[in-house]
Amino acid sequence: MALHSSRPDARTDLVHGTLDMLILRTLQWGPQHGYAIGHTIRTQSSDVLQVEAGSLYPALQRLARKGWVTAKWGQTTANQRAKFYRITPEGRKQLLREQSRWTELVNAISGVMNPSPAPGTGE
C-alpha cells in the first residue's frame, strides 16, 4: 500500500500525464468545475473515457500543486455552488508540451501499426 509513497515511476507518469493533458485540454475553453470536467471528457470521447472521481480529484490537486491550474469557488448556471478550475499560463505551456509528445507517440505507434515502405529502401 505504501508503495505509492515512493517516487512515482515512469509508468505512472504516463498515466498521470495523459489524464493531466485531458484535463488541461478541457479547461482551455474556460474555467470548469470537477463534475463538468469529467462530463466533458466522457462526452467528447463518446463515452469511451470514463474518468472516475477517484482519479479526477487527486489529478486536479496535482495540477494545482504544480501551478498549472488555479481554483476558485463560484456559481454554476444552475445556481449551484461549485469549485471552478482555471488553466494558468504555465498550464497552457504544459499542455502544448504534452500535446506534442502525444502526437509524436501516436505517430510512432501508427507508423508501426500501418507501415508504409520507407523511402530509399525500395528497389
Next chain:
Amino acid sequence: MSIVAWLKRLKPPRLDDEDFQEEIRTHLAIAADERMAAGADPKTARQASLKDFGNVTLTTEAARRVWTPWWLEALRDQANDVRYAIRALAKDPAFSLTVVGVLALGIGLNAAVFTMLKGMALAPLAGVEGSARLHEVFGETSSGRPVPLSYSDYQYLRDHDHAFSGLMGSTLATLGLGRGRSSRSLSGELVTGNYFQVLGVRAGLGRTLLPSDEVASGGNPVVVLSDGLWRHDFNADPDIVGKAVEINHYPLTVVGVADPAFHGTIVSYDDEVFIPVTMTQQLGFTFAGPKTTQGYLRPGTSLADAAGQIDALWKTLSRNRPLSDDTLRLRLAPFWNAPGSPQSYVLPTLVVLSAMGLLVLAIACANIAGLVLVRALSRRGEMAVRLALGASRARIVRLLIVENLVLAVPGAVLGVLLAARGLPVLVVYADWLAAPQRLFLNVDVDRLVVGFAVLVACGSALVFGFIPALQGSRVALVSVINQDASPRGASRGHLRSALVVAQVAVSILLLVGSGLVTRSFDAARAAKPGFDPSHVTSIWVDVKRNGYGEAQGRAFFRQLLEAARADGVTESATLAAYNPMNMIETGAQRAAIEGYEPRRNEDVAFITNTVGPDYFRTLRIGLLAGRAFEDRDDEKAAPVVIVNATFAGRFWGGAAKAIGQRIRVEEGDWRTVVGVAADVKYLRINESPRPYVYLPFLQSYRPGMNLHTRGPSPVKELVARACALVAAFDANLPIDAKPLSERIAGSLVFLHLAATMLFIFGVAGMALAAMGTYGLVSFTVKQSTHEIGIRLALGASGLSVVGGFLRRGLRLGAIGATAGLVAALGLSRLLSSMLFGVSTTDVVTFARALAIVLGGVAVATLVAAWRAARTSPVRALRHQ
C-alpha cells in the same frame, strides 16, 4: 520567532481537507441534480451519484498524498513500522530478549576485537590526532633488512625534506627513576626536539620539549613527564616544573607534564618520560640518535610522491659522503606496518582474531535466523490477514525487516557495553602476564567502536532477517484459514535444515581455528627451546643506573660472578647481556667472515650476545665443538668468539670446520672461533633457526647484564640468594630479579592472550550453535507432534521414534560437518604464521572439533525427541 512558529513555517503545504470535502459534496449535489432532472427521485439520485463517485475516503487519501512529499510519507510509514515492531516485539519478550542477548554476544566479541584493531592500526596512539596517518622512514640494506637512520642522516632529512610536515625521531629506552633500591624501572623515549610539535601533543603543565632542547650532546638536561608518572610518583605536584628528577643517576630538570591522554609512540608501552635525544650518552647509553623516524605526510602528498622525494634527497646525501659497503635505500612505511614495531607483529594475529569473531557472529546470525523463522511460522495468521487486506509482499517483508532492525539497535548497545566491560578485564590479565613491564593498551571504546557495532548489528539484522522475512511473507491463505498448523511448506523445512547445516559447518571452522591456536600454545609452553630454564635465576643489573663507569662496572661484574660461584647453593653461575627468548629484536650487527666473499646483495649481519664463562653449562646448552668461554678469555687474551650451529653450517659447512676460523663484528678485532654451540630459540619459540654470535663478557663490556645462577634448591630460594649477593656489593643498585622460566613466560604473553581470546570465541560460538541447533530441532519435533502421536498410537515404540529423529538430526550434522571440515582444511593454512609445533591439518584438532560438534547435535536432537516421545498419543492427537 518561537519554535512553534518556526516549525509551522517548516511544515510543507498540505491539502485543505474541509475545502476538499466541500468540493466532493458539491460534486455529489450536481450529479444528483442532473439525475433528478432526468426524472429520478431524489433518494435514488443521491444513492446513484454516491455509488458513481466511488470511495470518498480513498479519493481524499489520494488527494492528500499529492501534497505530501514522498520522503515525508516514507518517513511517516517508517516511524509507524518502528512503533508497530516495538509493540509486536514487546508481546513476545522471550523471543526479543533471546535475540538481543545472542546478538549482543556476537557484537560484543567483534567490538572487542575491533577495539584492539583500532588500537593497533586505526588510532594506534592515544592522545595523538590522526596517528594512523603517521609514516615511518627507515633504511633498508640491499638484502632487505630494515635499519635505523643514523643521527646525522636523520638531521639532514629533517632539514631538507618537503614531503613531510615534520620528521621527528625517538628511541624506546628502559630507564631507572630515582636512586638506589627505591628506584623504579620505567619505559621512556629519547626524542628529538620537535617530537611533540610533529605529533601535535600539548603539555598539560609547563611546556613540551622544543627544537631548542636538541642542541648539543649533553647540553639539554631536561625531561617531560607523562601525566601518569606525575600523578602516581609525584602526587600531582603543581610545582613540579623546575624541579630536578634523577634518571639513570643523572639529574634532569622537569620542564613540563605531557597531555593526560598521551602515552608515547610505542604501541603497547606506557612511556613515562621524554628526554632529548642529545642526552643519551649522559644516561649511559652507547647509541646516539633516534632509532625511529616518523612524521605526517603533507596534505596532498601521496606515499609514492614522498618516497620519490626522500629517495632524491638520499641520493644527494649519499654523493656527499663516503658510502659504506652496505648500500642503504630509504623506505617509507605506514605506521601500522613500521618494521620491528609491536603493531606490525600483532596485527596478523588480530586479523585472525577478527576472522574468528566474524565466524561467531555468523553462528549468532544463523541462530537468530532460526528464531525469526520459527516466529514467522507462528505469525502466519497475522500475515494472512495482512495479505487478505491487500498488503503487498514487499510491504510485509519491509515490516519484518524493520522488526529485525529494531532488535539490532539494543543488541549493538549491549554488545558495546559487553566489550567496554570485558576489555578492561583482558587488560588487567595482560598486565598480570607482562608484569613488571607496564603496558598501555589503547583499547578505549569510543565513537568509532560504537559506529562499528551499530553497522555490524544492522548488517546482521539484514542477514538474519531477510530470508526468513521473505519466507514469512509467503503465506498460503487457504491453509491458514483452514487452521492447518502442520508445516506443509516443504521449503520452510529446508530452510531450517539449511540453518542447522550452516551452524554446524561454521562451528567446525571456529573450533578448528581456536583448537589449532590453543594446541600450538600448549606446544609452545612444552617446547624444548634448546636450553633448560628450570632452576635458573635471571637477575638483571644495570650498573649505569648507579653511575658506574666501564672500569668500575667490569670490576663489579667480575667480583659478582666470583661471589656467585663461591656461594654454597649454586652449581654454576654466569652472566649474559640477553636472556634467550626475550622477544626483543636486539638489532643485528654487521660482521665480516675471513675468506668469505659476500654475494652481491648479501647482508652479513647477526644478532650477538655477550656472555660469561660457564654460560652454556648454566643454561644447559649443548656445545657441538671446541670449548666454552673461560676466565682466561679476558681483555688481555687473544680475541675469541663462539658461534651457533647454524652459523657454522652456513659459512664453513659444519661445527668441526668452524674451529680456528676468524670473524669480525662491526669495526672490532678479528676474533677466532673457539667453540660451536647448539641452536636455541633466541627471540621467539616459533622462530626459524638463525645464525648467532656469542662474545666473551670480559672482552666486550656492557653495563647491563643478567646474572644466571643454577642450583638444586627451589628457584625462589636461588633468586633470593642471588639478590643478597648483589646487595652485598652495592645495596643501592636497582635489580630486577626473576626465575628465568618466568621471563620466558613473558615472551608467550601475546600467544597466551590470543589463545585465551580464541578459547572464549570457541566456547561462545559452540554454545550459540548448540542452542540454535537445539531450538530448530525441538521446533521440528514439536511440529511433528501429530505424526508422533499417530505413530505411537499405531504401536511404534518411543525408542524408534527417537531413533528416527536422531538419524535425521545426525544426517544434517554430518552434512554440515563435511562442509565445515572442507572449509577448515582450506582456510587453516591462513593461520600458519600463528602456529607452532602443530600442522595446519592437525588430526587431533580436527577430530576433537568434529566430536564436539556432532556430540552437540546428537544431544540436542536426543533431548528434543525424547521429550516428544514421552507425550501420550491421545494428547498429541488432540493437540489440534
